[in-house]
Amino acid sequence: MCEQCTKVHETCVEPYQPEEDDCCDYFPDDMEDDPDGLVFFCPEEPRYVVTETYVEDHLCDRHAGQEAEEMADAEAFLEYVGLGTGKVVPIEAKGDTCEFIDFLNPGAPPCEEPASYASIVTQEFLVCGEHLHAFASEEKVHKVH
Secondary structure (H helix, E strand, O other): OOOHHOOEEEEEEEEEEOOOOOOOOOOOOHHHHOOOOOOOOOOOOOOOEEEEEEEEEOOHHHHHHHHHHHHHHHHHHHHHHHOEEEEEEEOOOOOOOOOOOOOOOOOOOOOOEOOOEEEEEEEEEEOOOOOHOOOOHHHHHHHHH
């Protein structure tokens, strides 16, 4: 486990004043209730913003550069649709291997080169009081009440 994995896994909950047309970001994992398979968010107004930061992948030198380029190209879009933002930071390798997944080449074998970078992702979710526990631990929830 790299030093970023032990340092970076943070969830922050803060009160949120909803704006017009905001709705809770919660949707059920089990979509069997909807015969059309459509995803519907909770229609309630959000009362909290939950920000989560975590290490998504460990990367080798080659894939870290590729990931950083892709993040830079997609950052505005990802932030707009609420999928988060990311950055690639150097790590001190402690036996971790590259976890890069080539989505354009599904049958490609894993890289498994020594990891020297970590991909860190930050996501924000707007949630109502009823669904806050789906996004944050009890400890974090009590801090904002």
